[in-house]
Amino acid sequence: MAGLLQRTARAIDDMWRSIWHESSRAEKIVIAVLLLVTGLAIPVLPIVWIARLIAN
Template sequence: MAGLIQRTAQAVDDTWQSIWHRSSRAEKIVIAIALLVTGLAIPVIPIVWIARIVAN
């Protein structure tokens, strides 16, 4: 079970890194606005932080 959680966390972290770190500043702004407008920023950001902690 712990392995599944760690693999899932690693996948979330990898996805976040591929989206966020490979984006230009304009793309980051568009992503941030889209998350805020749709209300996904509230659940997404803590999930990503927790996933990064578990993955590391």
């Protein structure tokens, strides 16, 4: 079970890095605005932070 949790966390972390770290500033602003407008920033950001802690 712990292995599954760590693999899932690593996949979320890899996805976040590919979306966020390889984007330009304008793309990051668009992503942030879309998350805030749709209300997804509230559940998505804590999940990503927790996944990054578990993956590392």
